[in-house]
Amino acid sequence: MIPMLDIKRELAVIGDEIKEEVNKSLNSTQFILGPNVKEFEEKAAKYLGCKYAVGVASGTDALHIALKSIGIKDGDEVITTPFTFIATAEAIVYCGGKPVFVDVDEKTFNIDVNKIEEKITDKTKAIIPVHLFGNPCDMDRIKEIAKKYNIKVVEDCAQSFGATYRGVQTGNIGDVGCFSFFPSKNLGCYGDGGMVTTNDEETYKTIVALRNHGSFVRYYHEMIGFNSRLDDIQAAILKVKLKYIDECNRDRRSVADLYKKTIGNVVGYQIETENGINVYHQYTITSEKRDLAIEALKEAEVASAIYYPVPLHLQKAFKDLGYKEGDMPVAEKLARTVFSLPINPYLDDSEVVVISEIVKKSLS
Numbered sequence: 451m452i453p454m455l456d457i458k459r460e461l462a463v464i465g466d467e468i469k470e471e472v473n474k475s476l477n478s479t480q481f482i483l484g485p486n487v488k489e490f491e492e493k494a495a496k497y498l499g500c501k502y503a504v505g506v507a508s509g510t511d512a513l514h515i516a517l518k519s520i521g522i523k524d525g526d527e528v529i530t531t532p533f534t535f536i537a538t539a540e541a542i543v544y545c546g547g548k549p550v551f552v553d554v555d556e557k558t559f560n561i562d563v564n565k566i567e568e569k570i571t572d573k574t575k576a577i578i579p580v581h582l583f584g585n586p587c588d589m590d591r592i593k594e595i596a597k598k599y600n601i602k603v604v605e606d607c608a609q610s611f612g613a614t615y616r617g618v619q620t621g622n623i624g625d626v627g628c629f630s631f632f633p634s635k636n637l638g639c640y641g642d643g644g645m646v647t648t649n650d651e652e653t654y655k656t657i658v659a660l661r662n663h664g665s666f667v668r669y670y671h672e673m674i675g676f677n678s679r680l681d682d683i684q685a686a687i688l689k690v691k692l693k694y695i696d697e698c699n700r701d702r703r704s705v706a707d708l709y710k711k712t713i714g715n716v717v718g719y720q721i722e723t724e725n726g727i728n729v730y731h732q733y734t735i736t737s738e739k740r741d742l743a744i745e746a747l748k749e750a751e752v753a754s755a756i757y758y759p760v761p762l763h764l765q766k767a768f769k770d771l772g773y774k775e776g777d778m779p780v781a782e783k784l785a786r787t788v789f790s791l792p793i794n795p796y797l798d799d800s801e802v803v804v805i806s807e808i809v810k811k812s813l814s
């Protein structure tokens with residue numbers, strides 16, 4: 451069986467180091483906002499090149515807290531992509547805001563920057579670009595639009611830890627960056643975890659308060675906040691895994707390269723954004739006949755997955771927003787044709803070749 455994600459192989463390589471750090475965290479008995487959280491935040495901020503990084507309980511919370519920290523409230527509109535995980539848009543609704551979807555670009559699978567301006571109204575307060583599958587968005591254009599209309603940019607970097615745009619890390623380009631450390635992400639812990647990044651001191655202070663019941667000093671509460679802290683044990687794990695992130699992302703890129711060489715002529719695939727370095731959280735291809743490939747892979751005990759089968763504007767949960775089929779033709783077409791193949795740093799070239807052969811044969 452070739453799985454999508456291979457934590458067993460990961461543990462065979464770095465398991466001892468992780469267990470040692472987890473043991474140290476246990477022995478410290480400082481489980482809530484303990485020393486590993488602080489150390490990891492400092493190391494992550496340094497890696498990303500930003501001033502501040504704040505560990506929180508999940509990527510979903512990171513988005514929620516980020517939007518709160520820039521003041522998103524009842525009636526505000528926030529522009530984002532319909533081709534993403536639901537958490538991106540849920541966070542807008544949690545703040546009382548309204549998600550406004552802009553269709554995606556068929557090549558990069560990311561928000562179509564040429565269609566953003568027509569959706570901006572006087573209620574628009576922010577844009578959430580999602581660096582989907584690790585592929586950075588066209589941030590030059592997004593920042594230009596944000597500046598013109600005086601709106602904030604909150605990056606959803608849940609799938610893009612280590613990806614860069616013009617040499618700058620995603621999460622250090624907009625006003626606020628949001629990361630997820632869900633186990634399957636490029637930088638994943640062994641439970642739930644997330645992080646918010648910014649270079650603005652005031653925003654940073656608000657984020658720090660929001661994650662801990664609106665409090666800087668214990669039992670003195672400046673605002674209504676959340677219980678959303680990164681666990682010390684998870685931070686200990688992340689500290690170890692951060693050391694290897696560049697190596698892991700490099701290995702993912704070489705798997706993607708090999709896939710492209712072997713099946714690039716029989717399927718469509720995500721094109722890297724100009725000036726961006728994709729870290730391939732997923733290797734996602736398109737085919738009108740995807741069911742045949744998925745079935746053949748299953749027969750051969752190779753995992754595959756569809757991210758995402760229903761675009762957000764057609765989800766039942768968002769039916770009140772009033773979208774209908776045909777409103778986002780590119781996202782709808784991708785939802786109908788995409789599927790993702792196993793990709794992780796521990797996948798051998800020979801396995802990639804085997805998977806490619808199965809896909810090629812099933813589609814020929």
Ligand SMILES: *Cc1c(COP(=O)(O)O)cnc(C)c1O
Pocket residue numbers: 508509510511534535537538580606608609630631632642643644
């Ligand atoms: C995973 C993910 C999230 C949510 O992160 P969690 O840690 O699972 O809460 C948000 N946005 C995107 C694009 C994601 O892939």
